[in-house]
Amino acid sequence: MATTREEREEKRKADAKVRKQKEENIKKEVRGAGSKIKKWAKGVPSKIRAADERQKARRADTAKKRKAESKRVKEARIAKEESQKSKKVAKTDKSKKSTTKPKKTTTAKKTKKTSEKSSVAAKRKAREEKVASRKKAREGSTRKFATGQWRSSESSTVAKKKPAKPKKVASTPSKSSKGDGFGAAFKKARKSYLGGKGPKNFEWRGKQYHTRWKDESPSQQLAKRKGSTEDYQRQVARKYGGKI
DSSP states (O other): OOOOHHHHHHHHHHHHHHHHHHHHHHHHHHHHHHHHHHHHHHHHHHHHHHHHHHHHHHHHHHHHHHHHHHHHHHHHHHHHHHHHHHHHHHHHHHHHHHHOOOOOOHHHHHHHHHHHHHHHHHHHHHHHHHHHHHHHHHHHHHHHHHHTHHHHHHHHHHHHHSOOOOOOOOOOOOSSOGGGSHHHHHHHHHHHHHTTSSOSEEEETTEEEEOOOTTOOHHHHHHHHHTSSOOHHHHHHHHHTOOO
């Protein structure tokens, strides 16, 4: 449906009014907000001042407490030092009383002095005697060295120090001599056995021994006894070129 020119104009005017009304409303709102901000801004400095004052009061209170605490600690330390000093003084007084000795009489002092003097004189005299004896000994040694007497004295001392020679003692014959040893007993028993006169075993110092050589068997020894073969020892000597 087509609109006329008049209708369009009326509509434009109505839209302009609505837009103008909106703008005015916005302006009113802005003005109200500005007034609110101004009111809040007016109260800000007072709030800041109040907070600052509260903080200052808090700081002053803490400083006062710290001062009182430091004063109390200082007084306690001073009292402790004074008590320690008084204890030290009491100890020194006690030690002085214990160390103080009764004064000795003048007679005791005199006797002590005289005894000390006599002991010093005796020590001095003994020291002088020692020095004189050492001096004499030194002079005697130098005189001996100059005259050559020290050689004769040294030789005499050396002769004195020489140990005496031990005397020779005749050696007693041992029990196991050549005629009484194991070899002699073995040869005698072997000779008698091979000759048919004695047994094949013999006794020496309470023990029984056979009459064979080291590598000789009983059969070989028996054959030798009968005279059918040569003696084992002679066989070995003949084989390896040894002497019996």
